[in-house]
Amino acid sequence: MLTDDAITEVVRAALREDAPWGDVTSEALIPAEATATASVVAREDGVLSGVRVLLAVAREVDPLVEVEVLSADGSPFSAGETLAVLRGSARSILRAERIALNLLQRLSGIATLTARYVALTDGTSAQIVDTRKTTPGLRALERDAVVAGGGRNHRFSLSDAVLVKDNHLAILLAQGLTTTEALVAMKAKLSHTTHVEVEVDRLDQIEDVLAAGIDTIMLDNFAPDDLVKGVAQVAGRALVEASGGVNLDTVAAIARSGVDLISVGALTHSVRSLDLGLDVAIDVRSGRRAGFATGFAAV
Numbered sequence: 352m353l354t355d356d357a358i359t360e361v362v363r364a365a366l367r368e369d370a371p372w373g374d375v376t377s378e379a380l381i382p383a384e385a386t387a388t389a390s391v392v393a394r395e396d397g398v399l400s401g402v403r404v405l406l407a408v409a410r411e412v413d414p415l416v417e418v419e420v421l422s423a424d425g426s427p428f429s430a431g432e433t434l435a436v437l438r439g440s441a442r443s444i445l446r447a448e449r450i451a452l453n454l455l456q457r458l459s460g461i462a463t464l465t466a467r468y469v470a471l472t473d474g475t476s477a478q479i480v481d482t483r484k485t486t487p488g489l490r491a492l493e494r495d496a497v498v499a500g501g502g503r504n505h506r507f508s509l510s511d512a513v514l515v516k517d518n519h520l521a522i523l524l525a526q527g528l529t530t531t532e533a534l535v536a537m538k539a540k541l542s543h544t545t546h547v548e549v550e551v552d553r554l555d556q557i558e559d560v561l562a563a564g565i566d567t568i569m570l571d572n573f574a575p576d577d578l579v580k581g582v583a584q585v586a587g588r589a590l591v592e593a594s595g596g597v598n599l600d601t602v603a604a605i606a607r608s609g610v611d612l613i614s615v616g617a618l619t620h621s622v623r624s625l626d627l628g629l630d631v632a633i634d635v636r637s638g639r640r641a642g643f644a645t646g647f648a649a650v
Contacts, residue, residue: 361492366412381633385634387632394430396427401424401454404492424495441631457493458499460623461618466500466501479613482505482614485620493619500618514569516550517552517571534547547566569594579609597617
């Protein structure tokens with residue numbers, strides 16, 4: 352889902368927000384002819400995501416800035432490792448610095464956290480998937496970061512799949528319809544290619560949902576023992592997704608229950624951005640050199 356156009360749209364909006372009338376500090380302080388070499392350096396271990404975003408930031412700020420990429424999306428890295436090197440106008444590199452780091456740090460944080468969840472499900476058939484609990488405007492980037500970390504994407508938006516949740520069912524049941532009747536009537540309005548998922552929060556709801564011939568059933572906030580029972584009850588008639596109460600302490604037990612999918616909102620809604628820095632050496636044409644390093648946490 353991550354197209355070049357989607358990246359460009361995010362990057363341009365971020366640059367407009369960060370310097371709507373230019374970078375007054377660099378323009379007043381740094382000579383126009385100064386050039387620089389800047390290294391993106393990891394301050395901690397992690398998994399990389401956002402290489403295409405870094406390239407887009409550099410391109411939008413100054414097409415003459417060269418970017419040498421030393422690590423690919425999805426690659427693990429260690430503290431102290433150089434991930435990319437930028438060369439060109441010092442003003443341009445300083446102009447790009449904050450936006451490039453903010454996005455790289457957040458996306459790499461998502462990839463790193465996803466990789467931790469994936470590692471804890473090793474040896475099971477469960478797959479870690481994301482949710483729609485993403486930062487508005489950054490969904491395509493953040494979900495690409497989930498994939499970089501070894502996870503998979505849930506539906507991208509409200510438009511591309513059906514997910515019937517408890518509030519939907521409550522409204523329908525208040526009108527006197529049974530769960531099965533409501534779901535069958537709904538499916539009659541859909542294309543045969545539309546995936547249908549239904550959320551349940553009790554074991555006794557499962558049969559009525561399966562009777563409608565749905566594709567995936569979500570067991571929401573089930574205890575591990577009830578997940579095992581739910582998987583046995585579904586018995587392969589639909590994919591089984593576990594949701595709610597998923598964290599790094601519980602995900603392994605949830606995976607061992609036999610579910611096919613585990614959706615984790617925390618991958619995108621409460622992730623910590625990684626600490627990446629931009630170490631810059633500015634070369635003023637007079638021959639003098641000034642070196643300095645910046646290692647900001649995302650703001």
